[in-house]
Amino acid sequence: MKIEMKREQTESCSSLPSGGDLSKEPLIQLNRIQVGYDGKQVLRDIDLTVYTHDFLGVIGPNGGGKTTLIKTILGLKKPMSGTVTFFREGRPVPSVRMGYLPQYNKIDKNFPISVYEVVLSGLRKSFWKRYSKAQHQATRNMLCRMGLDTLADRPIGSLSGGQLQRALLGRAIISQPDVVILDEPNTYIDKRFETQLYQQLEEINRESAIILVSHDLGSVLQNVRTIACVNETLDYHPDTELPEGWLEDKFNCPIDLVGHGNYPHRVLKCHKHS
Numbered sequence: 001m002k003i004e005m006k007r008e009q010t011e012s013c014s015s016l017p018s019g020g021d022l023s024k025e026p027l028i029q030l031n032r033i034q035v036g037y038d039g040k041q042v043l044r045d046i047d048l049t050v051y052t053h054d055f056l057g058v059i060g061p062n063g064g065g066k067t068t069l070i071k072t073i074l075g076l077k078k079p080m081s082g083t084v085t086f087f088r089e090g091r092p093v094p095s096v097r098m099g100y101l102p103q104y105n106k107i108d109k110n111f112p113i114s115v116y117e118v119v120l121s122g123l124r125k126s127f128w129k130r131y132s133k134a135q136h137q138a139t140r141n142m143l144c145r146m147g148l149d150t151l152a153d154r155p156i157g158s159l160s161g162g163q164l165q166r167a168l169l170g171r172a173i174i175s176q177p178d179v180v181i182l183d184e185p186n187t188y189i190d191k192r193f194e195t196q197l198y199q200q201l202e203e204i205n206r207e208s209a210i211i212l213v214s215h216d217l218g219s220v221l222q223n224v225r226t227i228a229c230v231n232e233t234l235d236y237h238p239d240t241e242l243p244e245g246w247l248e249d250k251f252n253c254p255i256d257l258v259g260h261g262n263y264p265h266r267v268l269k270c271h272k273h274s
């Protein structure tokens, strides 16, 4: 038996390739990566290819190394050994454009900055250390796209979780990145707004690859194209058809599929990690 959750096909996404038609043009390639902190290895033997227009779900138990993997891709964490290679049209390049939505608990909500400034800060200032008229226009357009135009002048500390998430998502995508990396975006919002988030991600995925770290296995499996399970090593799955026992094996604990509202969810039974 196979566990399968397909991306829902809607009219608006009919131009998207289905999971099986994912481009095989590499965008980011990790080769034999070892990475750790203070000489202590956290991830070992990591091989991973992220393709253009990929939608990679990164899952795994707490402390397994998901965020460390993301930091390595972003260049925020230098590996002890191994290589990270970026590609454009099949050729290695020094870097690709990356947009990043950090974990909710990493955001300083009291930082005195407006919604407009947050989105604008996703763009690079010119040589003269100023933003151009075109960049200001792009910011206004992005605020409209994110439904935040009426909140432009609000300090970020006064926003709801969902509004803050949209501001930071706008910041992450305003530079039209080749890949958007989201670390636990579900923690900004409750279940009601999750559908809205995934609709936005589906739209973004037409232009950019997406790497999504999440503990919410149900939503991940329903929306991504490929899966990386990270727990010291990385186990890659090229689609969302998971052989029975794959998740249990990777998480080292029993996992159940339950119905919940309109969306199926996988929940972890009470368990101990080894």
Ligand SMILES: Nc1ncnc2c1ncn2[C@@H]1O[C@H](COP(=O)(O)OP(=O)(O)OP(=O)(O)O)[C@@H](O)[C@H]1O
Pocket (backbone or CB within 6 Å): 037, 038, 042, 060, 061, 062, 063, 064, 065, 066, 067, 068, 069
């Ligand atoms: N700055 C750091 N200094 C030392 N150890 C760290 C640091 N950041 C992470 N670690 C350790 O590295 C391991 C992997 O952490 P990481 O945050 O990458 O895991 P994760 O899978 O993202 O966890 P979670 O699901 O809880 O967010 C953990 O044992 C953690 O304690």
